[in-house]
Amino acid sequence: MFRKIWVLICLVVVAKVVFSDLKRDAEPKPPADPRLAQILTLVEQEKSDDAYEAIAQMLPEVRNPQVVQYLYKLRAHIEVERRHFHYAIESLTQAQEAGDQSMATSARIDEIKNWIGRMQEERAMADHYRDARGNGMAGELKGQVTILYLYLNDNRWSKWSGKDRLQNRQYLQQVTDWYGRRATEYGLVKPTFNTRFFFLTSPKGITKEWLRSKAFFSDAQHLIAQQLGYGNMAQFVEAKAPRGEVALVFHSNGEARSFALSCRSKEKAPRCHYEYAMLTEKMVPGARHSYVPQVQAHEMLHLFGAADLYRIRNARDYAVTDIMNYYSDTLGHATIDPITAWSIGWAEAPNAPFKIENKEK
Incomplete structure (x- = not known):
């Protein structure tokens, strides 16, 4: 987050x-x-x-x-x-x-x-960089990637108009294009993205507390079963993304703090499979619009293994334009530095002023 x-x-x-x-x-x-x-x-x-x-x-x-x-x-x-x-x-x-x-x-x-x-209000929350590589539905940011993007709507706190969804699609296109450009900087073939959009209505309403609750994922599966016709998340994912890497994204059109629940390393979470990003970025005009693509790019990178740098004590002056550490004015001026590239399968582990879990593996 x-x-x-x-x-x-x-x-x-x-x-x-x-x-x-x-x-x-x-x-x-x-x-x-x-x-x-x-x-x-x-x-x-x-x-x-x-x-x-x-x-x-x-x-x-x-x-x-x-x-x-x-x-x-x-x-x-x-x-x-x-x-x-x-x-x-x-x-x-x-x-x-x-x-x-x-x-x-x-x-x-x-x-x-x-x-x-x-800008360092959360800087001292961690002393090391966690390893979350190659686990869950979104392993490495390579090859074929399917983004299953689910709009959460309640016509109150989170209300998606056609204009909002069109604007959001344009933002997401910026993100996938940016991923591709950054991949070529590491001598890699651009990942291919298949983005599929879905619409879920929550009759009971949507709150920030519910989106962060332990019950959310189970509730979301029920909504998918009732409204999209799949018995559970496994059936939904298999039908819509039968191969390649899968990034599952929920997006409520309400203003809160976005986050991602991603799998840790295979050693610490060997059975972890389902992981998702929860975006709570409202489609409104003004300065915040320049940040929505950066939030999307940041949170989805978590799914592919990237860890937050802005929380690490000794990363204040390290990778200072990396999107996992600081925002830029636009996504185009943000970078994926070697530490984040390592975490998503693009590069070898770099030297850093903090411990990197499983750096030698």
Whole structure:
């Protein structure tokens, strides 16, 4: 599960403040350089990804200290816009190393460090990374993957309109496309996804407490039997996903905290098979919309073995753009770092500043 959505909205506000301040600092009297002018044009046109790449290409070629300082600060405010705060501190520090002695830059570094500190409310809950690889219906994020996506509806707290479902399908398409792009970064063939949507109505209503209760999964099986015509979960899964990996997702259109119940390692849970993600992200306009695909991607990665990094004490400054640790401004700017890649079957176990269960296996 991930930090509450209202905390993330606060981070959006923080990011906007930092971004505007950094941009204001960068705008006065930019050094004269035609290549820099081109980059600034890209920034003004809101083509920040192109500007970021152009900065990376230009930095090794520049000898003018003022231009170097300016480029690093410009890179920093793009990184803040992406909510890659650790990278922004690194860029501003490099600006200082290139000769920037301004109080503003020094104060900005301290300010961003303070904001990072405010994001650590759950950091000390774990000391090690748990191994949950290759167990349950969703083993590794490879090959053929069927996503069984069940909308939970009660026409009150969780009410799904056709528009809501269409928007959610678009979000989920972003997620599966993103998984594919990240897989290619590890030299893997993109997984193939078959997403199947279903609609379940709960006559007794839906509450946050029920969704988290031990009774939910049994109750959900009864709803599937009554409304979809399958005797139990096994029959439903076998009919809809006879082969490959299976990710079972429930989604209520109400505002609460999403979570996943996934199988632990085969050693600790040898008989565990059924696992599911419970999404409670409401389809509403505004800033939160940029987070729904990240919540979906994060919670489903749990099913394939990924563990939360944001809960681990020594992971504060490790894998800082990994989606299991920090959110970015958009899913496209989030990453799957080697620790998460290991957990979902994509890579070898990396070195880390904390213990990794069964790292050598």
